[in-house]
Amino acid sequence: MPPSTKTPLSEDLKRLVGQRVAAVDTPSLVVDVDAMQRNLSRMAEFARKHDIRWRPHAKMHKSSAIARLQLQAGAVGVCVQKTSEAEAMVAGGVYNVYISNEVIAPAKLARVAELAHQAAAEHGQLAIAVDSAEGVRRLANAMDDRRRGGAGTVIDVFVEIDVGQGRCGVTPGRAALELALEIRKHAPLRFAGLQAYHGKAQHVRSPQARRDAIAVVVQDVLFTRKLIEAEGIPVDLVTGAGTGSMVCEAASGVFGELQAGSFLFMDADYAANERDPAQPQFEHALFVKSQVTSSGLLHAVCDAGHKSHAIDSGLPRVVTLPATGELEYANGGDEHGILRPTAGNQRVPHLDDTIWLIPGHCDPTVNLHNHMVGVTGGLENGRVDKIIRVDARGALT
Amino acid sequence: MPPSTKTPLSEDLKRLVGQRVAAVDTPSLVVDVDAMQRNLSRMAEFARKHDIRWRPHAKMHKSSAIARLQLQAGAVGVCVQKTSEAEAMVAGGVYNVYISNEVIAPAKLARVAELAHQAAAEHGQLAIAVDSAEGVRRLANAMDDRRRGGAGTVIDVFVEIDVGQGRCGVTPGRAALELALEIRKHAPLRFAGLQAYHGKAQHVRSPQARRDAIAVVVQDVLFTRKLIEAEGIPVDLVTGAGTGSMVCEAASGVFGELQAGSFLFMDADYAANERDPAQPQFEHALFVKSQVTSSGLLHAVCDAGHKSHAIDSGLPRVVTLPATGELEYANGGDEHGILRPTAGNQRVPHLDDTIWLIPGHCDPTVNLHNHMVGVTGGLENGRVDKIIRVDARGALT
Numbered sequence: 062m063p064p065s066t067k068t069p070l071s072e073d074l075k076r077l078v079g080q081r082v083a084a085v086d087t088p089s090l091v092v093d094v095d096a097m098q099r100n101l102s103r104m105a106e107f108a109r110k111h112d113i114r115w116r117p118h119a120k121m122h123k124s125s126a127i128a129r130l131q132l133q134a135g136a137v138g139v140c141v142q143k144t145s146e147a148e149a150m151v152a153g154g155v156y157n158v159y160i161s162n163e164v165i166a167p168a169k170l171a172r173v174a175e176l177a178h179q180a181a182a183e184h185g186q187l188a189i190a191v192d193s194a195e196g197v198r199r200l201a202n203a204m205d206d207r208r209r210g211g212a213g214t215v216i217d218v219f220v221e222i223d224v225g226q227g228r229c230g231v232t233p234g235r236a237a238l239e240l241a242l243e244i245r246k247h248a249p250l251r252f253a254g255l256q257a258y259h260g261k262a263q264h265v266r267s268p269q270a271r272r273d274a275i276a277v278v279v280q281d282v283l284f285t286r287k288l289i290e291a292e293g294i295p296v297d298l299v300t301g302a303g304t305g306s307m308v309c310e311a312a313s314g315v316f317g318e319l320q321a322g323s324f325l326f327m328d329a330d331y332a333a334n335e336r337d338p339a340q341p342q343f344e345h346a347l348f349v350k351s352q353v354t355s356s357g358l359l360h361a362v363c364d365a366g367h368k369s370h371a372i373d374s375g376l377p378r379v380v381t382l383p384a385t386g387e388l389e390y391a392n393g394g395d396e397h398g399i400l401r402p403t404a405g406n407q408r409v410p411h412l413d414d415t416i417w418l419i420p421g422h423c424d425p426t427v428n429l430h431n432h433m434v435g436v437t438g439g440l441e442n443g444r445v446d447k448i449i450r451v452d453a454r455g456a457l458t
Numbered sequence: 459m460p461p462s463t464k465t466p467l468s469e470d471l472k473r474l475v476g477q478r479v480a481a482v483d484t485p486s487l488v489v490d491v492d493a494m495q496r497n498l499s500r501m502a503e504f505a506r507k508h509d510i511r512w513r514p515h516a517k518m519h520k521s522s523a524i525a526r527l528q529l530q531a532g533a534v535g536v537c538v539q540k541t542s543e544a545e546a547m548v549a550g551g552v553y554n555v556y557i558s559n560e561v562i563a564p565a566k567l568a569r570v571a572e573l574a575h576q577a578a579a580e581h582g583q584l585a586i587a588v589d590s591a592e593g594v595r596r597l598a599n600a601m602d603d604r605r606r607g608g609a610g611t612v613i614d615v616f617v618e619i620d621v622g623q624g625r626c627g628v629t630p631g632r633a634a635l636e637l638a639l640e641i642r643k644h645a646p647l648r649f650a651g652l653q654a655y656h657g658k659a660q661h662v663r664s665p666q667a668r669r670d671a672i673a674v675v676v677q678d679v680l681f682t683r684k685l686i687e688a689e690g691i692p693v694d695l696v697t698g699a700g701t702g703s704m705v706c707e708a709a710s711g712v713f714g715e716l717q718a719g720s721f722l723f724m725d726a727d728y729a730a731n732e733r734d735p736a737q738p739q740f741e742h743a744l745f746v747k748s749q750v751t752s753s754g755l756l757h758a759v760c761d762a763g764h765k766s767h768a769i770d771s772g773l774p775r776v777v778t779l780p781a782t783g784e785l786e787y788a789n790g791g792d793e794h795g796i797l798r799p800t801a802g803n804q805r806v807p808h809l810d811d812t813i814w815l816i817p818g819h820c821d822p823t824v825n826l827h828n829h830m831v832g833v834t835g836g837l838e839n840g841r842v843d844k845i846i847r848v849d850a851r852g853a854l855t
Contacts, residue, residue, distance in 0.1 A: 086565070086855045120792065142793040162793065163759075165751045165809055168483070192752050195809055228790050229752040229759050260791060354562045355589050355626040362560075362626050367770050368825050369854050373789075392770075393625050394657060395517065395821050396539040396559065412562055412592055424792050428765050428826070431852050455828050455851075457766050458483045 070448055074432065077445045082436055085445065087352040087415075088365035090430040092326070094437045094446050096346035100325050103341035105135045108319065111311040116140050116159060116300065118322030121424045123453035124433070125153020127325070132157075138186075140320050144169045145456035147176050147187070153452050156185020159300070161256060161320060163192050163221070163229055169458065170203035173216070178207055181214045188217035190256045192230050197243045197250070204249035217253035218244050219300060222285055224278040226260040233281035238289050245294065254298035257282050258320065263305030264330055264374075268337035275309035282315050304331055308339040328423040330374040347426070347433075348440060349377065349418040351398065353410045359401065361410035365418055366396040371425035377418035382441070385410055390418065428454055467845055471829065474842045479833055482842065484749040484812075485762035487827040489723070491834045491843050493743035497722050500738035502532045505716065508708040513537050513556060513697065515719030518821045520850035521830070522550020524722070529554075535583075537717050541566045542853035544573050544584070550849050553582020556697070558653060558717065560589050560618070560626055566855065567600035570613070575604055578611040585614035587653045589627050594640045594647070601646035614650035615641050616697060619682055621675040623657040630678035635686050642691065651695035654679050655717065660702030661727055661771075665734035672706035679712050701728055705736040725820040727771040744823070744830075745837060746774065746815040748795065750807045756798065758807035762815055763793040768822035774815035779838070782807055787815065825851055 077084060085091065108115045119128050119139035128139045128150055138157025141147050147158045158180065164170055177187040191197050197218070204216055220240045223230035231237055237255065244252040262274035278301075286296045300318040302310035307324075310316040323331055326347035336342070351365035370377050372392065379388040379400065386406035391399040398418070400410050410416065417440055420426040427433065431454055435447040474481060482488065505512045516525050516536035525536045525547055535554025538544050544555045555577065561567055574584040588594050594615070601613055617637045620627035628634055634652065641649040659671035675698075683693045697715040699707035704721075707713040720728055723744035733739070748762035767774050769789065776785040776797065783803035788796040795815070797807050807813065814837055817823040824830065830846040 087563070088854050163751045166484070166749060193809060223754075227757070228794055228796060231754075352563060354560045357620075357628075360624070365854075367768070368822055371764070372770055373764050373792075395770075395825075397625055399625060412590060425765055428792075429852065430854075455826065457485050457762075457827075 070432065070450065074448050077434065078447060080445050082350070082440060082443050082445065085350055085434050087350050088369040089350045090427065090433045091348045091350050091440065092433045092435045092449060093346045093348065093440060094435045096344040097325055100327070100343045100346055101130065101134045103343060104324055107311070107341050108135065113311050113316065114318040116318050116320055117325065118161070118320050119150060119453070120146060121322035121427065122325065123149070123427055123451045123456065124449055125150050125155050125452050126449055128153065128155040137318070140322070143456055143458060144172050144176070145458045146453040148172065149453035149456055151176055151179050156180040156183040158185070159188040159217075161190050161219070161258070161300070163190060163196055165196055165199065167199060167203065170199050171206065173200070174203040174207035177204065177216045178212050178214045181212070186217060188219060188253055190219045190221045191240060191244070192221045194240060194243045197240060197247070201247035201250055204247070208249055215249055215251050218250045219253050219256040220244070221256040222281060224257045224259050224281045225262065225274065226258065228260065230256070233285045234288055237285045238292060241289050241294050242292070252294065254296050254300065255282060255285060256300050258301040258303065259306065260303065263303040264334060265305070266333065266335050268335055271306050271337065272309050275306050275313070279313045279315050286315075304343070305334055308337045312339070323423050326423040328374070328426070329378045329419050329421045332419070345419050347420060347423050348380070349420060349426075351416040351418055353400070353412055353414040353416060356409060356412050359409065361400045361414070362393060363398045363400055363416045364396065365398050365416070366394050367392070368395045369429060370418060370420040371422045371429065373425060374422035377420050380417035380419060380440070382417070385414055385416065388416070427451055430454065467829065467847065471845050474831065475844060477842050479747070479837060479840050479842065482747055482831050484747050485766040486747045487824065487830045488745045488747050488837065489830045489832045489846060490743045490745065490837060491832045493741040494722055497724070497740045497743055498527065498531045500740060501721055504708070504738050505532065510708050510713065511715040513715055513717055514722065515558070515717050516547060516850070517543060518719035518824065519722065520546070520824055520848045520853065521846055522547055522552050522849050523846055525550065525552040534715070537719070540853055540855060541569050541573070542855045543850040545569065546850035546853055548573055548576050553577040553580040555582070556585040556614070558587050558616075558655070558697070560587060560593055562593055562596065564596060564600065567596050568603065570597070571600040571604035574601065574613045575609050575611045578609070583614055585616060585650055587616045587618045588637060588641070589618045591637060591640045594637060594644070598644035598647055601644070605646055612646055612648050615647045616650050616653040617641070618653040619678060621654045621656050621678045622659065622671060623655065625657065627653070630682045631685055634682045635689060638686050638691050639689070649691065651693050651697065652679060652682060653697050655698040655700065656703065657700065660700040661731060662702070663730065663732050665732055668703050668734065669706050672703050672710070676710045676712050683712075701740070702731055705734045709736070720820050723820040725771070725823070726775045726816050726818045729816070742816050744817060744820050745777070746817060746823075748813040748815055750797070750809055750811040750813060753806060753809050756806065758797045758811070759790060760795045760797055760813045761793065762795050762813070763791050764789070765792045766826060767815060767817040768819045768826065770822060771819035774817050777814035777816060777837070779814070782811055782813065785813070824848055827851065
């Protein structure tokens with residue numbers, strides 16, 4: 062089971078709701094709820110306009126409360142990467158969950174089968190990706206074991222093809238057809254289509270280069286789909302896309318579902334992409350609130366290091382405020398950030414200054430926190446609207 | 459309060475104790491308890507030989523259970539970086555705690571004062587670092603407020619000097635004397651000495667270069683100490699040192715206390731240092747157990763990405779085992795690791811293969827996990843000895 066689902070919110074946290082942002086302790090992960098809602102509306106509108114499903118990746122926010130917001134806005138479900146994340150979603154009342162990743166361990170597959178059953182009982186549908194015949198057979202065994210109790214639950218199974226990421230997935234073409242055939246041998250499995258996600262294309266800076274990369278993906282998918290359909294097997298859905306490339310998949314006519322997750326919060330790495338004109342203008346909605354705790358002649362130090370925000374995709378950017386001016390963040394280790402005024406700004410931050418950071422990468426940043434503080438009315442003068450629990454924080458298995 | 463202290467261990471976790479390592483789910487953080495105990499003994503012996511106190515940094519393990527083991531082995535207490543970490547230690551029965559960092563927010567200082575009182579009630583002693591007169595005055599105010607209840611608790615205060623890290627701390631010399639004088643104005647504060655930690659020296663690869671760096675630190679400390687003592691103020695203790703440089707501080711005759719923390723678990727980054735002949739031979743004791751979930755022609759993929767281990771100090775190394783041969787780990791994102799056989803090894807890992815990773819950096823890796831699985835009898839064939847709770851996981855404030 063996911064480790065943090067049942068941790069009660071402390072009384073201190075509950076008391077924070079309704080208070081001014083100034084009352085939020087540092088460092089804390091803060092969500093600008095207004096900006097998040099705008100991002101959500103923009104995504105919903107984009108999907109409607111392109112007549113495409115969206116199943117945002119909950120590996121990013123790990124929160125069933127946010128997943129429910131996404132469903133209300135029109136998402137068909139959520140994606141996750143881990144069985145324990147799926148457990149957190151189902152426990153939180155989210156029943157259309159796609160584990161867009163390979164699961165091999167029989168003990169985990171037993172949990173997947175149990176979840177499929179739980180989801181079906183709530184009129185939901187569990188789905189999973191595969192990239193090996195062995196994985197298909199083990200999944201079928203786990204589902205068979207679960208069905209011995211009498212339930213006729215079916216799990217949706219997507220065949221993952223490697224479209225340039227160089228990670229999981231079979232080679233497009235023949236290998237995918239073989240897996241589709243293998244899936245169809247097993248009654249509790251339904252061949253649901255293809256998973257084709259090109260992770261490496263997401264942060265290619267130029268829109269044209271991203272379009273070029275996804276054009277190749279589309280050819281891989283078309284070729285594979287044709288091969289499978291030639292055997293009389295329908296390919297109901299092609300699923301994939303991230304926030305960086307989603308306009309390309311949406312326009313392809315081949316993809317039926319977008320998995321983009323980061324659009325909801327954005328981060329410094331995605332913001333560094335040159336925006337495709339077709340892309341909605343997503344705003345930053347995730348911040349680390351930090352405080353200056355040491356101030357010297359040439360630099361100051363804030364209380365947020367890389368235990369508060371992930372730096373795998375680069376250091377955070379500092380929000381420029383009138384009080385503090387433009388600042389550069391340098392790595393000060395696990396618990397410290399080093400702040401220097403950049404050209405034009407003469408003012409070294411003072412003790413007590415509030416510093417707002419835009420994390421380099423939202424997904425692993427959220428995973429460092431048990432909760433996010435949802436704020437409305439702006440970062441500086443707003444109020445705490447709600448505490449958003451990160452149900453699946455640390456849900457690794 | 460620290461967020462995860464009160465999360466109960468799940469029944470599944472409790473049942474794991476006594477079982478073979480094969481039963482440990484992946485990815486999981488595993489401690490080789492035998493290796494950890496050997497590291498602990500080596501550190502205790504080293505400190506005895508050099509007649510120096512050791513107060514290991516609990517920011518690394520964030521576990522009061524491990525802190526208690528360290529106290530049993532002869533440590534005088536533990537260091538932490540955050541108020542909430544200190545709260546987790548005191549809640550876990552560890553009462554000699556040094557917050558080796560600056561705390562500025564009055565609300566946090568009230569918690570520090572409360573902790574000082576709680577620690578004193580258990581015959582412990584709380585300590586904290588300062589690097590500003592404002593910080594000293596606020597600390598004194600918080601202690602005064604707490605003392606109105608009648609308690610005569612005193613907190614130990616170390617003046618931090620910047621000895622090359624370029625982060626917190628005042629310039630060695632006059633500025634430190636001024637802070638010592640400020641501290642002595644306030645009855646609930648005791649000037650306890652100097653904090654002089656050179657973080658940047660810890661991972662300098664050559665032992666001679668590390669010795670050169672710490673030689674400068676020692677000059678800074680001597681100069682500052684002399685200046686303070688010339689005013690008739692005793693400097694009882696100089697505290698500092700990390701695992702990389704500790705042999706230099708221990709041999710200096712100036713430092714009275716070592717703060718090194720990583721020696722207990724070691725990590726790939728510390729192992730990449732050329733070992734000083736004076737340094738005990740610390741072993742790797744912290745591992746991520748992972749499983750191959752996808753296997754292709756040229757590479758395989760395991761289920762541990764950088765949500766399971768921190769990569770701020772480099773990627774993990776793969777333990778070479780007879781079954782899998784020598785492997786290189788490449789970054790596969792938040793949830794995946796990409797494994798390639800290195801020159802000489804022809805075997806691409808198979809589905810189900812167990813992969814043991816040595817994290818690049820132990821501190822932020824531990825912080826990703828709610829618990830560690832303690833194993834005795836070796837990683838491959840040993841048994842689970844205990845579940846070690848990471849009390850202060852996510853304790854950021």
